Amino acid sequence: MAAQDLVGQRIKAIRRQRGLSQAQLAHPELSDSYVSLIESGKRTPTPAVLELLAQKLDCSLTYLVNGVTAEQMEDLEVGLSFARMALENGEVAEARRRYAELLADGNLLGLASLRVEARYGFALASEACGELVEAISALEELGESEAEAMTQERKVAVALALCRCHRERGDYSAAVQVGERALEKMARSGWTDPLVELGSTLLSVYLARGDLLRAGHFAAELLAAADALGTPRAAVASCWNAALAAEQAGRGDEAIALIERALAIQSETGEPRNLARVRQAHANMLLRLRPEEAEKARDLLLRAQREMEAAATSTFDRAQGALALALAEITLQYPEQAVEYARAAADHVRGTWGWLETQANLLLSQAHFLLHQDGEAAAELNMVTEWLETVPPTRKTAEDWMTIAELRRRIGDDEQSVAAYQRALACAGL
Template identity: 30%
Template sequence: MTSTSSFGSRLRFLRQQQGLSQAALAGDEISTGYLSRLESGARQPTERVVSYLAAQLGVDRSAFDTRPVGGSLTQALSMAATTDNDAAVEELIDVLAGAGDEDPLLRWQALWLIVKYWHRRGERTEELAALEQLCELADELGLPALQCRSRTWFARCLRSAGEASRALELAARTYREAKEAQLSAVDTGNALAALVATEAEAGRLPDARAHVQELLDLVADVPDNTRRAEALWSAATVHSRLGDDESARAYLGQATQALDSRDDLTLWARLRLAAASLSLQSRPALTAPARTYLAEAQTALSLVGTPVQEQELLTLQAHLAFAEGDRVAARGFLDRLDRDQLMLSYRDQIRLHALDSLLLIGEGHQARGLARLKQLGEDARRASNMDLAAEIWRLLAEALEHTEKPGTAA
């Protein structure tokens, strides 16, 4: 008999391969709860249960001991691609790890699904590792479109992780090669959008402004509302970093109007999170529109939200409460976050820690809060996020000014 976890993995794969629910496979002999524990590896099957499950599935007992040698990756890939089921992707991860010299195109397709899985779960370390493999496979295949898609995603993930310099180099190369290969407007546009985002993050704002106009021109005739909305969002981000909040809000307003919730509910919600964030970064903070945007986003995310987006929502709700002067509510939102499992982007994490520092100052821990703000500003500077560093230094200066006034409390 194989190990408990291997048996559970094979059992789950065979059940899903035949399109059976846990209830259908369990039948009248065992409970679905017991079957679930078998599949997760939490329980060891008895000989009688193994025989029963083999009969239910119409397979030999040896099917639980070894994976099929031929076509296992094809089967696992087919299951993961045609079911909205994390267990199928987890099975694919297991199969790919032992795939050996399978067709590199199949391995690329499998890794693409796996990258999406890690991204959805907010597991950035695993996502980056899978993306490195994805780029290597794309180079092995020598297919420009796959190289562009792999590197574009890799650049976006590096930027989100705070590796702005590395992301910028990769994004610039990807866009250059996409134009040279005369790839589709969609692939070229995605590469250009990644370049704009990394230029803005790295403080290359004149370059970002020029490229974002190029992006808007590129997607102008693309019959896809999501592409236009994303391009307008990029324009809003660049103008926000340039300090032109009025233009940024105008672009983001166009983006929210361009996209109907029926086009892409997830993007629809993310745009509202972005609009709320922009409203809260204004001076003074525009709390009324921010509250409206967050209420709309919360409704949508209750249907389609990922763990990452749920953390983004909580963080913005904390920023809103702080801007409205309700520090108790702001602390309450922060306390609901799992600080040991933060899935936020590097920029959002720095802003979250800055808010926590301001709350500490207001709670009487002035020395600790001020020291943390100073460290956050230095961290952002070292990461080449100069506008983010400037934002933190401004918060530090305001906090110092306030705490130094006699008879005042932060």
């Protein structure tokens, strides 16, 4: 129902409660026919007329416009403030609970802007709690039912979050569809900081599904857009993901230079949550490209972990940090510590049955092998195999099958090793 219809209905209801006719309410400033048109939703009253009618009906202007009293409006705004604060402080379960309570409050129905904020906040809190299906549902509902109430920047933010959540679930096709559709629709008039961030998230999906040619071209496009904008926000987003594209294309030195540029720019802005994420990404890249610098990478990861504990980073950010620390400890030949970090990562994403949980199982298998615990290593590989058999073939799944094959070979399971090599080749289209 349109807002003007709701306003008209409230005017009509209060008029009747006061025992007034339309003519009595209108006299002398308005005509009774104009009041009739307002009540039927066929005319939208000006702010001055609304204020006049509120005085005549002896009710608050806030109630006429929004359907809530001034006190109720204040309570809702305070509730949103506390929910927002909980999310910003990393108290994600508390934030999710508070946003859910607000959405269940009937007083929010007539308040489009507050309702949008509550639904978006609930989606982010759900994502941070690892409830990706719930987050996706909330974001899709926002896009379908609240489009008229959202600003352009909010629409971009919703599309970015939805693209990211699909990516985290491993549904790359859905993530690409969301990202490409949003960019096609919203980037026609030029790039903005939020759109570059959305594009960078889409680029990460191209990389995850192994579309390296598309990723390379798109990375260059994003870097050019960021240079034209000249803003730190766009520069960090584009450099970060362009670094990942360069890495996968085999240009290691370029990748390191790009991620270090992103880290330097982010360090100057002072925003702690993204700084922790970029620092973690830098350390991850060092581990992959320069394993001889594993100790430096571990120090960076520990620093990023401390920063994440003090900020509202998501469950998946913390899981990725723990996974990176597990890999660092394996590289440094400390398998006991690697087991602790890998288990912590698995605990963060337990039940999501997705890529991060799978990576935790792979790292646990490697650590158990180093500890000469072949039975435990095989059990972890069985869990990974079970998951990989349920997902579509991608470049990433091919890499995971190769890892399984090598680990199976090391623990002496030659038959399973050969089968995993065959699955890797099939995923790669060979």
